[in-house]
Amino acid sequence: MSDEQEVKPDKPERKIMTPEEREAKVKAAAEARAARERAKAEAGGGDVPAPEAAADGAAGATPERKVLTDEEKEAKVKAAAEARAARAKAKEEAEAAAAEAAPKEPSHNQPRLDHAIAILKEKIAEDVVEESSINENNNHLPTLTIKNEHWYTCAELLKHDPEFQCDYLRNVSGADHETHMEVVYHMVSITTQHEYCIRVKTDRDQPSVDSVTPIWQTANWNEREIYDLLGIAFPGHPDLRRIMMSDDWVGHPLRKDYVPLDSEV
């Protein structure tokens, strides 16, 4: 499996650690421990009611412990929540410290991603790529966020440019991120087997992304489905109708604020 292959080369490297690396790691661990202790102390000392309630219960008769007053209960809940938050914070700090100590090795796909960005910037526009990253869990998939207005020219380039040749559009998905809508394209080149994930963001009130059906026929029904379930318009689509829901359906079910309309009520 490709995942295993990617993990394996890391292992031997981890064993032969340079003294500096080891020191950094030890330091990070110590810091993490300190952060955790600090968090514990904060959770315990910061809010007195919780331990007090426990002490009360221990000192008095057992039934008392059962009949906690509302305030006590509240305090307990609050203390627990604070402790949880502190724990999460400590964990975060530890992770951050660890990340600082040992900078992550760049993915083997990083050069390909950089190259892709360079080509897009050169051939389309300087601001065509909004964000880019490597999705490590997903076979180190190069992921690019393309500016909405450049999407169509970018798609043409991705399919026809000899550097990309992404002739196989394997999946088109839409997602409602509450702050914005997003259409995600997964494409691969049958010849080079290079895969890319392209995300196009769009406004939530008037969602619209250029249709790529003229470029990849397979986008046709996929775009209809996204239009149907999320309400994203695809200007340039030859036949943008609902596909899953009936034609007189009101609303777009996969939107996060969707409320089913019952005309009888």
Next chain:
Amino acid sequence: MIRTEELLLNVGPQHPSTHGVFRIVVKLDGEVIKEATPVMGYLHRGTEKLAEDLNYTQIIPYTDRMDYVSAMTNNYVLVDAVEKMMQLEIPERAEFLRLIVMELQRLASHMVWWGTYLLDIGAMSPFLYAFRDREIIIDLFNELCGARLTYNYMRVGGVKWDAPTGWIDKVREFIPYMKKKLVEYDNLVSGNEIFLQRIIGVGKYDAQTAIDYGLSGANLRCTGVNWDLRKNEPYSIYDRFDFDVPLGTNGDCYDRYVIRMEEMRQTLRILEQAIEQFPKDGEIMGKVPRVIRPPAGEIYARIESPRGEIGAYIVSKGKAEPYRLKFRRPSFVNLQILPKLLVGETMTNLITILGGVDIVVGEVDC
């Protein structure tokens, strides 16, 4: 002069050869199709919407109901996506069990296709042959997980049930039996003159078109494109086994038929090796947290189902439920080429071509 009139005909939604509730509106000029418009959504259950309120383990039974003749592969694509996100390790025995059930499922699914395809074309008995032998696989699954169609067998991190005593031996005995039966199938049908006339050169398209339409599985390979995710992007433990990917040249219904028949033989080859290497003991569940919460992020996992590339796109916000779950269903994508193929064909070829695409409506509508 004969006056002709165009006829608008609804094929389906309840028509036996549409393999479920699926409708095609055809405009006919005599017997020739002028235009075909597929209408779907009759079986739309909103799996993707339902999944947003369910945790990952609860979604698994819903995947069974998408492609209901190949539930095991559907199970796998979901758990595979979650496992990749969480970077879980799967015990060896679980991997083997998964692979064995997936390949048995591929066999069962192709047998349903073979039987019903010939039924569509007009041969009754192959259907009975196929379902007789498929019953053995279904019984094996029943013994393994207690269900005949909707298995709910796989879990994030492994599988739910270990193989009962003697189960592996039963699979081992089944392989030579099935090999003999495949010869019988070929003798019964594959060389039949009438059958060949019905499928050779029907529903033809080239590799460029197939790629453009995003076809996958036998629908893509019949044009000669060597694209099988088990080989190209190996998942599970497929890279350990030796098997061939049959390819076609003409891209017609005949090639699709030959490829699926050959795929059954290759599946038996994989099964033979898997049974041979099956670990004697071991865990069937890996170390999995009590509540499955993949880290925030997204993933697109895909595998080769009997119908093509099935994929799961998950957006996680670090909660126990997916923020967004999208399935890439091969039946839905493969079906897109249908209106293009049908123009200029006769009404009888509609059935042949639709059957050759091999759709499951539960998956088209999801």
